[in-house]
Amino acid sequence: GVAQGARDEAETAVKGLLDRWLADRNFVTREEFDAVRAMAQKAREENExxxxxxxxxxxGPQG
Known part of the structure; x- marks a missing residue:
């Protein structure tokens, strides 16, 4: 009903504010973090x- 609509609208507004606040501080998203982590893992494997x-x-091994 009306209460649920107001709650959804408030959640959307808060999420938008939080997303902007995080973006302004140059935090990365989980997706970006996971992508870079996968790239680093691949680079380590290629290096090995x-x-x-x-x-x-x-x-033979050179130390």
């Missing part, structure tokens, strides 16, 4: 694979 190939070409 390249290191293993380099070690094999050089005749």
């Amino acid at each position: 694979a390249l290191k293993a190939r380099l070690d094999a070409l050089q005749g």
Whole structure:
């Protein structure tokens, strides 16, 4: 009813204010964080694979 509509409108307004406040402070979204984390994990895995190939070409681990 009317109360539910007012509640929904208030929640929407508060969410909008919070979203703007967070955006103004350069916080990232969960989606952005997860995307960067996945990119970093892939880069680590590629780095480990390249290191293993380099070690094999050089005749073993170089410390």
